[in-house]
Amino acid sequence: MMFCPSCGKEISGENRLCRECFLKNVDVVKLPDFVDVDVCVKCGAHREGDTWIDHEENQKLISAEMAVMSELHVHRLVEDLDIAIALDIDSDPIQGEVTVTGTIENKPIQTTLPTTVRIRDTSCERCNKASAGYFESVVQVRRPGMELSNQEINIIHKSALKLAERERIDERMSYISDVAETDGGFDIYTGTKQLGLKISKLIKKRYGGTYTQSGTLIGEKDGQKVYRTAYSLKLPPFRKGDIITVDQKPVGITGTGRTITGIELETGDQYRSDWKHMKDKEIKRIGNLQEVDKGVISMVSENVVQVVEPIEYTNVKLKRPSFIKKMDEGTEKGVFKHNKDYLLIPEKFTKTKSKTK
Numbered sequence: 001m002m003f004c005p006s007c008g009k010e011i012s013g014e015n016r017l018c019r020e021c022f023l024k025n026v027d028v029v030k031l032p033d034f035v036d037v038d039v040c041v042k043c044g045a046h047r048e049g050d051t052w053i054d055h056e057e058n059q060k061l062i063s064a065e066m067a068v069m070s071e072l073h074v075h076r077l078v079e080d081l082d083i084a085i086a087l088d089i090d091s092d093p094i095q096g097e098v099t100v101t102g103t104i105e106n107k108p109i110q111t112t113l114p115t116t117v118r119i120r121d122t123s124c125e126r127c128n129k130a131s132a133g134y135f136e137s138v139v140q141v142r143r144p145g146m147e148l149s150n151q152e153i154n155i156i157h158k159s160a161l162k163l164a165e166r167e168r169i170d171e172r173m174s175y176i177s178d179v180a181e182t183d184g185g186f187d188i189y190t191g192t193k194q195l196g197l198k199i200s201k202l203i204k205k206r207y208g209g210t211y212t213q214s215g216t217l218i219g220e221k222d223g224q225k226v227y228r229t230a231y232s233l234k235l236p237p238f239r240k241g242d243i244i245t246v247d248q249k250p251v252g253i254t255g256t257g258r259t260i261t262g263i264e265l266e267t268g269d270q271y272r273s274d275w276k277h278m279k280d281k282e283i284k285r286i287g288n289l290q291e292v293d294k295g296v297i298s299m300v301s302e303n304v305v306q307v308v309e310p311i312e313y314t315n316v317k318l319k320r321p322s323f324i325k326k327m328d329e330g331t332e333k334g335v336f337k338h339n340k341d342y343l344l345i346p347e348k349f350t351k352t353k354s355k356t357k
Helices: 019-025 059-071 125-131 150-167 193-207
Strands: 034-040 046-048 051-053 079-088 094-104 107-122 137-142 176-182 185-190 210-221 224-234 242-246 249-255 259-264 270-274 283-288 293-300 304-308 315-319 332-338 341-345
Touching (some): 137 193, 185 193, 193 210, 304 341
Antiparallel strands (some): 079 094, 137 185, 242 283
8 A cells, every 4th residue: 555645644556645746746738928039031841859850831930830849848647638828929029828638546637728929030941042042963955956935945844843842841941042044954952863864854753854863072071072063954855746758758646655656747646656756867957836737638540639728729739648538629738848848747747736936
């Protein structure tokens, strides 16, 4: 049999004091009068030790609540624990209180303590480095032989920013510090090499092409050499809606990516090739869908088509492509002029949306 050393009441279990004396002499809940929290004025993250915690919304409130929770200490004997935090986020400093309810030895307890949260404005390492232009990799996007369009640059830029935001969940240094247009393309500067690699793969998946990487030694950190990585992307020398020749055969491009798709303009057949097999062939860009006019088919024979070309309205005889039928006489078809030669364009290619803006 055991007795409480404070009041002499008989007790059981592991407690050295009876419940009443325990609650009277032991701080079941501890919370400082003031809780200080560092909050980044740029991104809204708050610091816990050496770690910065990001929030998507209500950043100030969440930072304050998490700071209070980190300073709140509840005795291990409290069971069925419930914590309610009420803060006046509009006050400066933030005023509030914390109510802790639970049970000790199956009997309820409740404690309410006031607290004050002091927000200290600062700047996190991520935002400091991003503002200073620090980067660990640069993604160099080029399209040899032709300029990237404004639309392509905007799409790639927005896609890279979205990817950086997703990657930031697992790696805070996943940021884009700068985007700079250059002759023939543009560069994307990233806070980590991993983000640069993922952006390179994203661009390659959408537009095709190849990329290589190279490293430059920029210093040492904690005894380890630090390298800056450059990812050099070379996109195919054409885009969706372009008319090219592949080994001197005309093809209208309908899609780019790992696989290049198109229409063979002499036959109307589908064209499909992996870029890794296509890149070493003789490729020449000769035009675009925007340069395709309409001409009237005036005569169709077994091997010849006669079309009224849309520039000088003269009859031009062409080798009959397999997609032109006798019933097409008197109808309009797409006509493309390259140098002195004319090509009839299959209707399924003329419906392709060009990417030239």
